[in-house]
Amino acid sequence: MTAELLNGREIAKDYRAGLQEEVEKLKTQGVVPNLTVVIVGNDGASLSYVRSKNKAAEKIGMESAIVHLPEETSEDEVLQKIDELNNDDSVSGILVQVPLPEQVDENKVLEAIAPHKDVDGFSPVNIGRLYTGQRTFVPCTPLGIMELLKHTGSLEGKTVAVVGRSHIVGQPVAKLLTNENATVTLMHSRTKDMVAQLKNFEVVVSAVGKPGLISGKDLKEGAIVIDVGNTVVDDKLVGDVDFESAKEVASYITPVPGGVGPLTITMVLNNTLLAAKWHNGFE
Numbered sequence: 174m175t176a177e178l179l180n181g182r183e184i185a186k187d188y189r190a191g192l193q194e195e196v197e198k199l200k201t202q203g204v205v206p207n208l209t210v211v212i213v214g215n216d217g218a219s220l221s222y223v224r225s226k227n228k229a230a231e232k233i234g235m236e237s238a239i240v241h242l243p244e245e246t247s248e249d250e251v252l253q254k255i256d257e258l259n260n261d262d263s264v265s266g267i268l269v270q271v272p273l274p275e276q277v278d279e280n281k282v283l284e285a286i287a288p289h290k291d292v293d294g295f296s297p298v299n300i301g302r303l304y305t306g307q308r309t310f311v312p313c314t315p316l317g318i319m320e321l322l323k324h325t326g327s328l329e330g331k332t333v334a335v336v337g338r339s340h341i342v343g344q345p346v347a348k349l350l351t352n353e354n355a356t357v358t359l360m361h362s363r364t365k366d367m368v369a370q371l372k373n374f375e376v377v378v379s380a381v382g383k384p385g386l387i388s389g390k391d392l393k394e395g396a397i398v399i400d401v402g403n404t405v406v407d408d409k410l411v412g413d414v415d416f417e418s419a420k421e422v423a424s425y426i427t428p429v430p431g432g433v434g435p436l437t438i439t440m441v442l443n444n445t446l447l448a449a450k451w452h453n454g455f456e
Contacts (some may be wrong), residue, residue: 266292317436388419
């Protein structure tokens with residue numbers, strides 16, 4: 174068996190085409206979605222990622238802006254900028270690029286974003302709404318994972334191992350999978366014999382950031398493998414899963430890069446569109 178590749182770039186391209194149609198419809202109603210990204214400092218990787226979000230938004234017809242603050246910017250100054258954006262009706266969605274400099278409390282800044290503009294879905298208000306089944310912005314990487322999994326068939330009744338319990342990926346994707354009637358086990362660094370247990374699962378989602386954590390011999394024959402790992406090793410981006418061995422066992426597998434990553438940016442655009450619609454009473 175050789176796994177079918179879940180090509181995130183192609184899936185994202187199709188999804189963004191649909192978003193572009195929605196943006197054009199919204200423009201006819203006088204509403205232009207706007208994504209504004211705040212970055213503090215000059216980290217090269219962060220700047221590159223922010224610019225890619227900016228370009229992606231503009232490519233589908235959205236307005237996009239980057240607020241680039243100096244490395245030495247104080248926490249109060251960052252919070253003041255967030256407050257300005259919260260009160261700017263032309264801004265649909267606000268995203269703060271992390272990490273932030275040490276003098277700025279990341280949690281305080283993320284919590285300062287108005288929930289109706291929190292397109293990352295990290296606000297405690299939006300996380301609470303997710304877990305209570307209310308309308309909300311779902312964190313972008315989990316939302317992208319679910320879009321990839323749609324291309325593998327129904328998840329109902331499937332056994333799923335989610336490896337990694339972060340509030341950004343592991344926990345929310347476990348909730349979304351449960352909503353699809355999958356049976357989910359959330360694994361982490363304290364799980365006994367974690368890798369040895371993976372042969373029991375039909376779907377494996379790994380979001381740890383530990384290269385080579387999982388190989389083909391650890392997987393159930395025909396498993397669906399979603400690799401969220403994103404680590405630079407010898408100037409190459411690698412995932413948690415040894416792709417070459419895993420693809421000979423799995424039925425579907427994501428590459429790194431080119432798997433989950435393109436869908437994460439796509440779901441930032443998706444949430445920005447929703448923010449514009451909801452704020453203007455269109456949904």
